[in-house]
Amino acid sequence: MTAFLDLLLGSLIVSCWLGVLGMWRMREPMQALHYLALPAWGATTFLTAAVFLQTGNSQAAWKTLLMCLVLLAINSVVAHATARAFRARELGHWQPRDGDPIEFVRPGRVK
Amino acid sequence: MNIWLMAAVVIIATLVPCADMCLRGSPERRLVGLEMASVMITIAMVLLTVGTGRIPFIDLPLALAIMSFGGGLVFARFLEKHL
Numbered sequence: 001m002t003a004f005l006d007l008l009l010g011s012l013i014v015s016c017w018l019g020v021l022g023m024w025r026m027r028e029p030m031q032a033l034h035y036l037a038l039p040a041w042g043a044t045t046f047l048t049a050a051v052f053l054q055t056g057n058s059q060a061a062w063k064t065l066l067m068c069l070v071l072l073a074i075n076s077v078v079a080h081a082t083a084r085a086f087r088a089r090e091l092g093h094w095q096p097r098d099g100d101p102i103e104f105v106r107p108g109r110v111k
Numbered sequence: 112m113n114i115w116l117m118a119a120v121v122i123i124a125t126l127v128p129c130a131d132m133c134l135r136g137s138p139e140r141r142l143v144g145l146e147m148a149s150v151m152i153t154i155a156m157v158l159l160t161v162g163t164g165r166i167p168f169i170d171l172p173l174a175l176a177i178m179s180f181g182g183g184l185v186f187a188r189f190l191e192k193h194l
Contacts, residue, residue, distance in 0.1 A: 009118045012112040016125055016151065023147055024128040029139035032132075036143070039150050047157055054115075060166045064157055067173045071150065074176070078146060085191035086139050 001053065015042035025095040030086055033079055040075035044068040115162030128156045142186055149179035 017106040019038030026032040044067070088094040096104040129151060133143025156172035 006114060009114060012154070013118055013121050014120055016154065020125040020128050020147060020151070023143060023174055024132060029137065029143050032140065032143045036147055036150065039147070039154065043150075043154055051157065051161060052117060053165070054161060058166070060161065060169045063169045067153065067157065067176045070173070070176045070180075071153065074180040075150070078180060078187070081187045082120050082142060082146065085142075085187040088191045089139070105135075 005050055005053050008046045008053065010051065012043045012046040015039055015046065019043070030083060033082055033086075036075060036079055040071050044071050113162055115158050117157050120159035122158060124152060125151050134154055138190055142190055145186065146179075146183050149175070149182070153179070 016039045019035045019042075022035035022038070023032040026035070048061075048068040049066050052061045055061050080095045096102055126148055129144045129148035133141050133148065153172045153176050156175065158168065160168045160172070162165065
């Protein structure tokens with residue numbers, strides 16, 4: 001059990017450092033934003049498993065699971081809001097328009 | 112020092128690159144660094160709570176995780192509109 005706990009905490013550390021170093025190395029903020037997912041998804045999952053392993057069916061373990069779910073949920077929302085803010089700040093709008101170098105479906109054209 | 116506290120120290124060390132992101136560069140990079148730092152601090156607080164055996168303190172990282180949601184949204188909105 002101790003070896004498995006060590007493995008979980010080691011995986012947590014690796015995912016956190018990979019996320020932080022990836023964020024740090026990226027030049028564009030939009031690229032750096034993607035590395036938030038690694039600690040928010042991977043590290044919190046390893047952390048929850050480790051706390052369950054250490055404390056068993058305890059209040060702390062369930063609260064850590066709740067914290068993990070909160071981080072999983074809000075990371076997606078905050079990352080989207082941040083990316084939208086970056087785009088709006090750069091272009092003055094965030095919705096795709098004609099001439100943008102991306103493919104998009106116009107509203108009302110989907111059948 | 113048990114393995115939880117050692118892991119906490121290693122995670123707290125990730126705040127150095129986050130601080131570098133927050134203190135230098137464009138406002139966009141600073142915001143990304145801030146959001147990463149909030150996730151790292153949340154994880155480090157859980158590790159410290161279990162490592163020190165003060166289990167009631169587990170409420171603090173839970174509160175921080177929820178509060179950082181609002182903080183991130185407010186900063187993103189502020190960056191979009193006013194900076």
